[in-house]
Amino acid sequence: MTTHIYLVGLKGSGKSTIAKLLGEQLRVDVIDGDEITNRLLDARGYESIGKVTSPVSERGMGEKGWPIMGQAETDGVEIICGDYKDKPLIWAPGGGTVAHDYVELRNINVELLKAWGKGFYLVPDPDDRTHCIVELASRVYEDNEIALKSGNMANYRHPISPEAKKITGSKLRAQEVDMEIHWDKRHELYRVAAEITIPTRDKTPEQIAEEIMRAA
Helix, strand or coil, X not given: XXXXXXXXXXXXXXXXXXXXXXXXXXXXXXXXXXHHHHHHHHHCCCCCCCCCCCCCCCCCCHHHHHHHHHHHHHHHHHHHHHHCCCCCEEEEECCCCCCCCCHHHHHHHHHHHHHHCEEEEEECCCCCHHHHHHHHHHHHHHHHHHHHHHCCHHHCCCCCCHHHHCCCCCHHHHHHHXXXXXXXXXXXXXXXXXXXXXXXXXXXXXXXXXXXXXXX
């Protein structure tokens, strides 16, 4: 079994939960989300992911921030693949790492990840678009409500697409629209980036982790 495992998938797919569980069961390091990318952006004088592309944030760059963020993601992938070349790691890269709009950079990321370890795409049902959109959007909405009530806004995930941002009457519907757009853009890219697709519908986190360990 390889102990170089990376997880990809849309927001709400359970990457963070499963990565943590795998790390605990295999007793290896875990890197979650955009941690390294955010450190690189900060060191370069930019806002974190999500804010670097903001036109109103203090250090936001608007549309000019997208290639800056893309380059930081690729630099982060190179650093982690190098630092953990001979050390075990469970890694859940940010959702855009292998699926953003900068084809050259995302292809570099996929090539580096595949050479480094074995990838798993977490998705409720890879053949049921409607179910996936409804389920994932609902998870994000529920997580956001928990973040609002607890005051932990670091865990709040805003809709990214312009179409979803225009929806003001329903936060859940905004998340569904956002998920529709991301599914259509990213579903096949995640399939390509990962060696194995793991359908997660009606499975517990423990069952998903066990399936990954068997396949790794």
